[in-house]
Structures are given as C-alpha cells and as structure tokens.
Amino acid sequence: MDLLSIKDPSFLKGLSNKELENLSQDIREFLIEKLSGTGGHIGPNLGVVELTVALHKCFNSPKDKIIWDVGHQSYVHKVLTGRACQFDTLRQYKGLCGFPKMVESEHDVWETGHSSTSLSAAMGMAIARDLKKENNYVIPVIGDGALTGGMALEALNHIGHEKKNMIVILNDNEMSIAPNVGALHNVLGRLRTAGKYNWVKDELEYFLKKVPAVGGKLASTAERLKDSLKYLFVSGMFFEELGFTYLGPVDGHSYDDLFENLAYAKKTEGPVLLHVITKKGKGYQPAESDRIGTWHGTGPYKMETGDFVKPVSAPPPGWSKLVSETVRKLARNDERIVAITPAMPVGSKLEGFASEFPDRMYDVGIAEQHAATVAAGLATQNMKPFLAIYSTFLQRAYDQVVHDIARQNLNVFIGIDRAGLVGADGETHQGVFDIAFLRHLPNMVLMMPKDENEGQHMVKTAIEYNDGPIAMRFPRGNGIGVPMDDKLKPIPIGTWEVLREGNDAAILTFGTTIPMALKAASLLEKQGYSIKVVNARFIKPLDEKMLQDLFGANMPILTIEEAVLQGGFGSAVLEYAHEQGFHHAEIDRMGIPDKFIEHGSVKELLEEIGMTVENVVERIGKLARKKQKRA
Numbered sequence: 001m002d003l004l005s006i007k008d009p010s011f012l013k014g015l016s017n018k019e020l021e022n023l024s025q026d027i028r029e030f031l032i033e034k035l036s037g038t039g040g041h042i043g044p045n046l047g048v049v050e051l052t053v054a055l056h057k058c059f060n061s062p063k064d065k066i067i068w069d070v071g072h073q074s075y076v077h078k079v080l081t082g083r084a085c086q087f088d089t090l091r092q093y094k095g096l097c098g099f100p101k102m103v104e105s106e107h108d109v110w111e112t113g114h115s116s117t118s119l120s121a122a123m124g125m126a127i128a129r130d131l132k133k134e135n136n137y138v139i140p141v142i143g144d145g146a147l148t149g150g151m152a153l154e155a156l157n158h159i160g161h162e163k164k165n166m167i168v169i170l171n172d173n174e175m176s177i178a179p180n181v182g183a184l185h186n187v188l189g190r191l192r193t194a195g196k197y198n199w200v201k202d203e204l205e206y207f208l209k210k211v212p213a214v215g216g217k218l219a220s221t222a223e224r225l226k227d228s229l230k231y232l233f234v235s236g237m238f239f240e241e242l243g244f245t246y247l248g249p250v251d252g253h254s255y256d257d258l259f260e261n262l263a264y265a266k267k268t269e270g271p272v273l274l275h276v277i278t279k280k281g282k283g284y285q286p287a288e289s290d291r292i293g294t295w296h297g298t299g300p301y302k303m304e305t306g307d308f309v310k311p312v313s314a315p316p317p318g319w320s321k322l323v324s325e326t327v328r329k330l331a332r333n334d335e336r337i338v339a340i341t342p343a344m345p346v347g348s349k350l351e352g353f354a355s356e357f358p359d360r361m362y363d364v365g366i367a368e369q370h371a372a373t374v375a376a377g378l379a380t381q382n383m384k385p386f387l388a389i390y391s392t393f394l395q396r397a398y399d400q401v402v403h404d405i406a407r408q409n410l411n412v413f414i415g416i417d418r419a420g421l422v423g424a425d426g427e428t429h430q431g432v433f434d435i436a437f438l439r440h441l442p443n444m445v446l447m448m449p450k451d452e453n454e455g456q457h458m459v460k461t462a463i464e465y466n467d468g469p470i471a472m473r474f475p476r477g478n479g480i481g482v483p484m485d486d487k488l489k490p491i492p493i494g495t496w497e498v499l500r501e502g503n504d505a506a507i508l509t510f511g512t513t514i515p516m517a518l519k520a521a522s523l524l525e526k527q528g529y530s531i532k533v534v535n536a537r538f539i540k541p542l543d544e545k546m547l548q549d550l551f552g553a554n555m556p557i558l559t560i561e562e563a564v565l566q567g568g569f570g571s572a573v574l575e576y577a578h579e580q581g582f583h584h585a586e587i588d589r590m591g592i593p594d595k596f597i598e599h600g601s602v603k604e605l606l607e608e609i610g611m612t613v614e615n616v617v618e619r620i621g622k623l624a625r626k627k628q629k630r631a
C-alpha cells in the first residue's frame, strides 16, 4: 500500500486481517528504510506496528484519546495519521518531531519525551470527559519500562481508586531502554507465563452466580472463594488488587488476539489493563536480536547489514564513558563509591563499573526521584554516591535534590550528563535548565569542564569533596581530543582559569562554548582588540576574586552559556556585580532565550538562537570598542 497517500486512520475500518497484515509489513519496510537514513527509535516502533494499527482500527482518534507514554514509539501512529511523507526529515531541524507534537496533528493529544506521564494525563482527560458528560475512550499506551516510573505508580493508585473508565494498554516487551529491572518487572514476568486469565475469570463468575445465595455469610464465602481462585489461576493479581480489570496476556503481533481483547475491554466498566506482549525490533533481525538496548534509538545505519554508519563511540572519548570510567578507576581505592543510574546504564556507560563492582552499582529503573534519595541515604552512611543522570531527567528529582541532598548537605556527586543542547531529541530532552534549578540551592557546588582532561580532574575533585553535594555537568557526545594527564588532581573549588589575556573586554564562559569564545577572541585580535577569555569552570561558587579584579578594572564582560539565561550563570555574575556595588559594570549575557528549543543539530540550534562565533565577535567587539574609546 502507498503509505504516503494515507490522510487519516479511517481507512483501516474497512480492511480485513489479511490486508492489515500486509499493511504492517509495508509499515515495517518503510520504517526500516527511512530510519536507516535519519536514525531514530527503530526498536520500539517495530514492536508496536500491529498494536498501533489495531488501536486506530478499534477506536476513533482523535475523539478517542490515544496517549503514548514517552512518545518515542509514536512513528507508526504518525504514519497512520498522514505524516509518512515527512519521514525524510525525522528529528531534523524544522522536520518531523521524534515525539508526539500537537502542532503536527490533531491525533497527537498529548506531548511527551519523558517517561511515565501517560496514565496521569489519561486520568485528567477521563475526569474532564466525565465532568463534561462526553463519551469517548481514553487509551494510554505505556511500556513495561515506563510503568516502573514513580508517576505511573501514583497514577495506578489513583485510577484504581476512582474507577474511571479507561483502557490502559501495557506494552510489555521485557525491555526498558536497557533490559528492564525491578520487582514489578518480575510481577509482569509471572503474568506473562500465567496464561490467559480473563476467560477463566468469566467462567468462574458465571459458576459463582449459580451458587444459591443463602444469606450474607455464604455470599462472602463465595467472594472469598472467588478471590482465592483468582490467586490460584494468576500469581500476583497486582492490577486486579489495584482496582483494574486485568486482561491478557495478549499476543501483540496477532490481530485476532488484539481485536478480541480490545472489544472485550471496550465493553468493560471501570479501568482496564490490557497486557500486550510485543517484541522490540520485530521484523528487523539486528534490532530483534538486540538484548542490551543498542537498537532502542540509533543514528543512521546500513539497512542490509545493520552496521551503524558512525561507530557508536569514536575517539576522542565519549563524555559519559570518560566520567564513568574515571569514577570506576577511583572506586578501586575508595570503597565508599557506589554508582546509581535511573534506567540508563548503557547511556551513562556504566557497564564497566557494573562488571567490576557488581554490588556497588544500582540501576533503580525509571525512578529519578528515588535514585536521588537513595544517593542521599547512602551519603548519610558516609558512602560516596555517584548519581549518573541526564540533565533533562534530573528535572524529575528537583525536590529530592533540594530537600534530601542539598538541605542535609550530603556528599553526593551528581554527574549531569547531556548538559546543554542535545540535538535530535528536541525540546523535551534539552539539558538547559539544570544551572537555573541548581545554582540557587544552598550548599551546592556546580561545575563544568572545558575538555575531557579537565573533566577527569573534576571527577577526582568531586569524589574528594566532602563538604556537601557537588555536581558536574558534561555535554552529549565526545571530548575534543586533548592529551590526557596520567595523574588525577583535584581542582580548588571556586577557581576559574584565564585561557587568554586581554585588556579590552572579557568573555566568561565554560564547557562547550569555550572554543567559540577563543575563536572570537583571536578574530578580534586581528582587528586590534585584546579580549580576555576565562574558563569559568565553577558556576557555583563563582571565582569572586577574579570577578573583583575584572569589575575593579572596569572590564566589560560577556558571559556565554549553553543553558537558559534566566537564572543562569550570567545572572549569577549580574547578581554578584549588583551585590558588590559595581552598578556600572557592563555585562552582556549570551545564552538560551526564554523559549523551548526544538529538534535539530546543535549547530543549527545555536545558529537559530544567535550563539555563533560571529555573534560573539559582534557582541564582545561592541563592548571592546566602547572600552577603547573611553581609554
């Protein structure tokens, strides 16, 4: 079938199961081919082809609300809702978003990127539906990984109590981004092997209705009998106990099975949980046989072989690996060190640490809040937790960082991965808020290295620091290829480094924007301006001595940060100038403006927001000219 001609999912209503199977094959071939060029979340999407088709055939989107958890598995939904023609632009600048996006389609009723929000959103939609006396189905689709997230568990608790009509689709492929972990995962495992329950239950209820009611006693005995029989047939009964009607497990690649169970779910009162078993990567051998999560999300690959176009990790060292391996090295002589990851052992490159110290590494599942407080708990016992977490996901643990870590002034090392713009994952994943939400916390030290060599010294700094929490930001991707020192040495807290001397103006910056500053300074030198460039590697505390000197010398300043301007590093410099009475200090700030930044390459995004060498030349050049005129 010509997928490009699809306008909306209504055409599915008239197709037979055989035709749907052919369509599924076409969709798989389409995705495998398109994603080989663009990269993207191939594994999760190949797993939900039949499920997505079945949902769109059985329900009437957008009247019925299909809500994708995380949203990385919404490509098939995008194809069925008229967006196949945009797949060449997937995850590219101004192109098709890799996650649901309301501006793209009326069928995208909820936007995501972060995990475990679907059930809460569905509950809100169900409450609204009932208050407005409307009549539609609400169908959150949540993975077995996302179900382990705290928000999802809070939502199950609420939904089961309120008994709202809702059909929760649990897409169980036994994988999270890496292999799924946790006790709930084991509950699902038992359900998976327990066989079909709902039919047994029906027959049981029919039988029990036939038991003559002789007063309340027998009725309650019958109820108890029913309950104990349920336990007999299904180990766990986790969802039924929470107030859901549990249906399944269902073969998520069989239209017969899906349609039969969806029809049953539609006529069931109250919340239903339909347990659908799927295979991540289904239909593409390299993705289907992946058991560690390599094919969860990828860059471009060669379709025929499954080889990645770019090697997964090329020299210079990737930042995640550099940090995790440095922690691992230090852990050999420091038994206090324990690594914690909320579901990202592969992304955070903790495999080496885990194999060397299996009892000192914890993957806690998609549970950032829990991860942060586990780290705090460890620190109260004089351990040295290394909390490996992406900037964007640290947002989830804000209160735990405030209330548990910073307030108790605990020695937790937070390794903030993917800090700054991340590119193709777009606005839900940009790591641009962490400075603003950490800088204002008492006791917090926040730093970012200029290159991987300084990075390894900063890891040493963080591990040896015993005066409270310390966080190190580092970007997505690889280092810049500098020589690495053999011996690690801590960096004095709150000290900056002058990278280039100058008298006309100063650029204060850190991390990924340092090369841009140095380039601009050397271009301006050719125009007769002398620009000082400072590696402001401690975002908190500031190097007050250096700031005093700069302000005292009336040096105009440009701050640059790949993070939001509001509450950022530049704001800290402004505040300091104000507090110290340097009311005439000339300070210009460059950073991310007050808007969400969509997907695209980091280069394109920086150009869009005016953070290029040319922009730096223009802005610091202006300050330098003024200073020269004054002199």
Ligand SMILES: Cc1ncc(C[n+]2csc(CCOP(=O)(O)OP(=O)(O)O)c2C)c(N)n1
Pocket: 044, 070, 072, 073, 113, 114, 115, 142, 143, 144, 145, 146, 147, 171, 173, 175, 176, 177, 178, 280, 296, 343, 344, 366, 368, 393, 396
């Ligand atoms: C709050 C949060 N933490 C971590 C992630 C990173 N992440 C993206 S998908 C994913 C796994 C989701 O697993 P599952 O729900 O089972 O979906 P599957 O990919 O297996 O279909 C994780 C951990 C995220 N998106 N949001």
